[in-house]
Amino acid sequence: MTTAVELRPARPQDLPAIGRIYAHYVENTVATFELTPPGPAEWSRRLEAIAAAGLPFITATVDGEVAGYAYCGPWKSRPAYRRTVEDSVYVAPDAHGRGIGGRLVDELLTRCARAGARQVIAVIVDADGAASVALHRNRGFVEAGRLHAVGFKHDRWLDTVLLQRSLIG
Template identity: 55%
Template sequence: MTMIRALAGDDVPAVTAIYAHYVTGGVATFDETPPGDAEWRAKAVAVAAAGLPFLVAEADGVVAGYAYVSQYRPKPAYRHSLEDSIYLAPGHTGRGLGRLLLGELIRRTSATEARSLIAVIADGGDPASRRLHAAFGFEEAGRLRNVGFKHGRWIDTLLMQLDLR
């Protein structure tokens, strides 16, 4: 059974482990050192303090993925533009969890004062994130070429945007 719910304190180690997988073994994030539990707890507090959703997908009692939104950029004029982040645990991809997480994330974000939801997708060759966002109405808004260098190669980022209003 799969359930999408708000992040709980006990979920942080699983979130830490999921993200560490992508930091060390992939290019979905440009972080090069995985943040620890303390950094994730601080992020969760900041997301909650901003009144924004931080969700987990729980499959058969295990955290199988997570998603949250945060301010797109730190300057005040960006306050109505948010960025989504979605990561699935190894072994839990291709099961529709990303679709469930993004759908609920959009629903909850639409209840805020946000006007725009932005996906910043590291384009490392796997089109899954682009396809997922497009399925929810995100449109390509631009591409930044060769802006990340990780695991010995240059990586583009694809910007996709969903208007919430």
């Protein structure tokens, strides 16, 4: 059975659900290098900062409930990087395997192009990141490099793989 997934801009009332989804990854995985889940004030700040930058922050809902989210933020703060963004995509643990991550990335890429982004970078922890790498590669991202032992979480050193997708012809 296929469940309808609605993609739309994130709203402040989505932030508690977004925070719960992300907290799962912070506390139980190495998908993010954050060690403590951000609180409500930090999520509000992030949503406002992304909107102020003119970049997309979207949610995927199923039956009115947030099942995942994605956003792009500036890759670096220096002005010459202003057309390069970094994506973040998270799907609720109970919503995996429904194609939600792919739908989020596809929509994110479309909205990033509309916002004037030229390059999208994905920074993926190499350990346990095969699904995320595959998700991005299936959407035209190519490996741009690796950073070795740059993060330490859950008592182990972790590498990241950098993937890049051009939004120009």
